[in-house]
Amino acid sequence: MSRSRFRQLILLPKFPAPFQKLIGGSVWLRSDVEAYIREHRRPKPPADDDEQA
Structure with missing residues (x-):
């Protein structure tokens, strides 16, 4: 993660x-940071069955 992205995150009201x-x-x-990540991370898209072989 870049420093500029981290600076954006710490300004969010829900960031610890x-x-x-x-x-x-x-x-x-x-x-605290790991709990925030678990709560706010976007879920990964489901794997495409064609790509699993």
Whole structure:
């Protein structure tokens, strides 16, 4: 993921708040970010039967 895309995501109201804000930047808990991804990731399209062989 690019830095610019990450900056877009952290501005979303449902993105988890940082665990801590440091001089060098903010820190998120991995578990919070992974929970956000599970909840908001678009589902993968079903596999095409012709491609499975």
